[in-house]
Amino acid sequence: MTKKTSYRLMQGNEAVAEGALAAGVSFFAGYPITPSTEIAEILADRLPENGGKFIQMEDEIGSIAAIIGASIGGCKTLTATSGPGFSLMQENLGFACLAEIPLVIVNVMRTGPSTGLATSPSQGDVMQARWGTHGDHPIIALTPSSVEEAFHYTIKAVNFAEKYRNPVIVLMDEVIGHMRARVSLPPQSMIEQINRVQPNMPHEWYLPYERSATGVAPMASFGDGYRYHITGLIHDAKGFPTANPNEARDNIRGLFTKIERGFREICLVDYECMDDAEHAIVAYGSMVLSARSAIEQLRESGIKIGMIKLGTLWPFPRFALERFLPQLKTILVPELNMGQIYREVLRVNAGKAVIEKLNRVNGTIIAPDEIVKTVKGMVR
Amino acid sequence: MISNSQLVNKYFRHSKKFPHIWCPGCGIGIILGNMLRSIDALAIDKNDIAFVSGIGCTGRAPVYVDFNTLHTTHGRALPFATGLKLARPELNVIVATGDGDATAIGGNHLIHACRRNIDITTIIFNNYIYGMTGGQYSPTTPHGDKAYTCKLGNIERPFNISALVEAAGATFVGRTTSYHTLQMQNIIKKAIRHKGFSVVEIITHCPTTYGRLNRKGGAVEMLKWQKEVAIDKSRAEKMSPTELEGRIITGVLIEKELPEFCEQYDSIIEQAQNQTKGKLK
Numbered sequence: 001m002t003k004k005t006s007y008r009l010m011q012g013n014e015a016v017a018e019g020a021l022a023a024g025v026s027f028f029a030g031y032p033i034t035p036s037t038e039i040a041e042i043l044a045d046r047l048p049e050n051g052g053k054f055i056q057m058e059d060e061i062g063s064i065a066a067i068i069g070a071s072i073g074g075c076k077t078l079t080a081t082s083g084p085g086f087s088l089m090q091e092n093l094g095f096a097c098l099a100e101i102p103l104v105i106v107n108v109m110r111t112g113p114s115t116g117l118a119t120s121p122s123q124g125d126v127m128q129a130r131w132g133t134h135g136d137h138p139i140i141a142l143t144p145s146s147v148e149e150a151f152h153y154t155i156k157a158v159n160f161a162e163k164y165r166n167p168v169i170v171l172m173d174e175v176i177g178h179m180r181a182r183v184s185l186p187p188q189s190m191i192e193q194i195n196r197v198q199p200n201m202p203h204e205w206y207l208p209y210e211r212s213a214t215g216v217a218p219m220a221s222f223g224d225g226y227r228y229h230i231t232g233l234i235h236d237a238k239g240f241p242t243a244n245p246n247e248a249r250d251n252i253r254g255l256f257t258k259i260e261r262g263f264r265e266i267c268l269v270d271y272e273c274m275d276d277a278e279h280a281i282v283a284y285g286s287m288v289l290s291a292r293s294a295i296e297q298l299r300e301s302g303i304k305i306g307m308i309k310l311g312t313l314w315p316f317p318r319f320a321l322e323r324f325l326p327q328l329k330t331i332l333v334p335e336l337n338m339g340q341i342y343r344e345v346l347r348v349n350a351g352k353a354v355i356e357k358l359n360r361v362n363g364t365i366i367a368p369d370e371i372v373k374t375v376k377g378m379v380r
Numbered sequence: 381m382i383s384n385s386q387l388v389n390k391y392f393r394h395s396k397k398f399p400h401i402w403c404p405g406c407g408i409g410i411i412l413g414n415m416l417r418s419i420d421a422l423a424i425d426k427n428d429i430a431f432v433s434g435i436g437c438t439g440r441a442p443v444y445v446d447f448n449t450l451h452t453t454h455g456r457a458l459p460f461a462t463g464l465k466l467a468r469p470e471l472n473v474i475v476a477t478g479d480g481d482a483t484a485i486g487g488n489h490l491i492h493a494c495r496r497n498i499d500i501t502t503i504i505f506n507n508y509i510y511g512m513t514g515g516q517y518s519p520t521t522p523h524g525d526k527a528y529t530c531k532l533g534n535i536e537r538p539f540n541i542s543a544l545v546e547a548a549g550a551t552f553v554g555r556t557t558s559y560h561t562l563q564m565q566n567i568i569k570k571a572i573r574h575k576g577f578s579v580v581e582i583i584t585h586c587p588t589t590y591g592r593l594n595r596k597g598g599a600v601e602m603l604k605w606q607k608e609v610a611i612d613k614s615r616a617e618k619m620s621p622t623e624l625e626g627r628i629i630t631g632v633l634i635e636k637e638l639p640e641f642c643e644q645y646d647s648i649i650e651q652a653q654n655q656t657k658g659k660l661k
Contacts, residue, residue: 027467029459048652053466053645057459058492065456065489066463069432072450073467095453222448223468225427229393229443231451240396240443 006185012150012176013080015183016106017042019154020078022191025104026052027075029066031059031085034118035174036108039080060085064092064105071101072230074221076158076195080106083125084115086132093167094133095232097255100209100217102161102196106154106170108177111336111363120363121174123285126340129169130314136252138259140266141169141314145288147181153268153311159194160266164258165216171313173336175286175365199226209251210237215258259315268311269320273299277306279330279379282321282345284310286365287334294371303379313341318348325352330378334358334366354378382420384413391416391426393446401440403511405599407558407584411505412441414561415474418568430471432461434486436512437586438478438505455486458493461500469642472501472572479506480518483539487519494548497576498641503568504541504579507586515589526593545579546634552578553634557606558585560630567632576640583610583628 010018017039020028028047030040044054053070057063060081067077081089086107096103109125111117125132129141140160144150150172157168199206199218208228209217220226233241234248242248259266273295274280283291291307298305308320321331331353333342342357349355358374360366382390392398402408419429429447433439435454442449448471452460457475465473482490482504493500509527510516517527517534520541524533542555552574554567564582571578585591585602596602606628613631616624 027463029463045652048645048649049656051649051653053649055462055466057462058488061456062459062462062489062492065452065459066466068452069450069460069463069465070467071463072460073464073471075467077463091453092456221468222430222450222464223427223471227426227446227448229449229451231443232453233451238395 003189004187008183008185009180010147010183011038011178011180012144012147012172013038013108013178014042015147015150016080016154016170016172017046018185019151020158021046021050022151022188023076023155023158024193025076025078025158026050027067027070027077028079029055029057029063029070030079030081031057031063033082033085035110035177036080036082036106039106060088061091064089064096064103067103068092068096068101071103072222074224076102076162078104078106078158080108082108082110083112086125086128090132094135094137096167097133097137097139098232098234099230100165100219100255101167102165104154104157104161104168104170106172109171109173111361117363119174121286121336121365122361122363123171123173123287123336123340124361125171126313126337129171138166138256139169139314140164140166140259140312141171142268142311143171143284143313144176144311145285145309147176147179148183149311150176151183151185155191156268159192162194162196163216164262165196165219166259171285173285203227207237208239209235211254211258215254215261263315266312266315267317267320269317270309270311271306272309273306274308274324275306276304277324278328279303279305279375280308280324280328281305281371281375282308282310282331282333282341284313284341287336290366290368290371291334293368294375297368297372298375303375305375310341316344316348321345321348325349328353330354330356332356332358332371332375332378334371336360336365382417387413387416387420390420391445393444396444400444402437403588405587406437407507407586408437408441408505410558410561411503411564411582411584412445414564415503415568416445418565418572421565422569422572424472428470428472430461430464430468430473431476432457432464432473433476434478434481436478436481436510438476439481441476455481455484455489457481458486458489458500458502462493462496462498465498465500466642466645473499474572475500475502477502477504479504479508479520479541480510483519483541483544490545491548494545494550494577494579496641497549497551497638499575500577501571501574502577502579504581505584506541506581507584507590509586509590511586511589515593527590528593541581542579542633550579550634551576551636551638552632553581554579554632555581555583555628556630557583557610557628559603559606560610563630570632570635574635576638
């Protein structure tokens, strides 16, 4: 955290840790797991230097539980993990969704299932991020495609968590996590920090789950004089358990409404070479790097192709595709999984363009040449 | 001492729709009531108490009382409480958990919280059974006793919770029963005052499932049984192992001072900040 823009060579995991600090995260709980461990190691050093706290828990179940507890105490919180740990976090991720607790989970994705290929990249947890915890719930998942984005998206993740009182997942593939690049770190004064809205009414008037016009209720910290109840049961505006069908409906629908209202803001998308594009690559994470290089080569050989780069995966930014569908003949979705976002693209497309997937699940990445070859096959 | 009506008026949530969910004769209400009496005797401000629970019959206790209350997931009350305590060290964090919640699904969190010696008071309501789900055997169901998942008798050996948490490093361990209410209040008071991780194991009764299945009679008979088997630590020390067979030793079993986690972390912050200042020079 500096007073003027500084430039540093750092890896994606380091950029996440720097982003967390810049966003005002003051509490981290985690459990060691490859390939995310650097985030924990860096924050174990850096948090206490800044008056924050770090704790290594007994497992990932405890890690997310501890950051929920600290968030209820008023801290901005974050944990970092990878596939197996992310699986263990699903239980309390659901709690945080229903109880509307701001927190960030960084999942540096490795190849699964199970222990899988522990040190190899993957994008296999995209659907798990969406539906991993049981029950209907909204989720926000961001995915950086460069080291610098890892820094900025971590800040955005913390801000979205605070603004929408919802868990936010940063899905980063191992390539970005361990890639080193020069990153420009803006001065702290240029960093936007969003804090959850705190209640300011008298204690007796406070209804912890009464939604304001934004769809989000103000959140009191424990110890601030607003004695209230937080539960993982379906609850009414007071936070008390209810089985009343109308109150249950309001509770669950309210979770979705607040994210729907923020949909446009939450959806981070970029377009590259799309103006005249007849073909597109929909890419996210490290696949953006391969796609970018492939597009350069394909443009040189006269193929009008561009990229729709997804920075947000959930909620799925369908408008980013819909906007270009009328002009597109083919779309390629390269992914380090069996085709998870491909299915979303199919769903949005509804029969307009030809959509192909290009998948890899052997722990290696998809190289630009392979994309070039596939696109040339499609375009013909 | 505070009267019952004063206790109800002062600590129960008027906005919460009663009646509570517990069965007639349940021991949980006795423990909750005495916990409130202990808190009242210590004159702790209600704003300074965070009351955290897991899942099960015991897990429902916080919703009824006027503190900062947090009803978490099954077995996870302690890691939630750990994060909260670190964020708000000035809060008195009290965890209510049942035998299944604390020692089965939450067993790993329990032993690590003991080892860490973080200043949290954990009250374990031990009624030997999973009550909320209708009476399945728990890690404390005695060998040979019946439950709906061991109708021919439990073939597993039970945990001795107090011994378990002592071995795991809890710096305060007390045990009592729901019959011995004055002892309970004293132990809970000491546990809350104790700087470090404290566990109070309270033997209680579930007449609806455990009592019925094992022909222990109703709540009154089960309370009488607690009175008979409990023996104070001071008297137990003079008795032989044979004499102590089938008895439950009560009282403050462990009380020692060791560095507390949050205080130690504060010194880590201080050291880290001094180092950074050094670097800048």
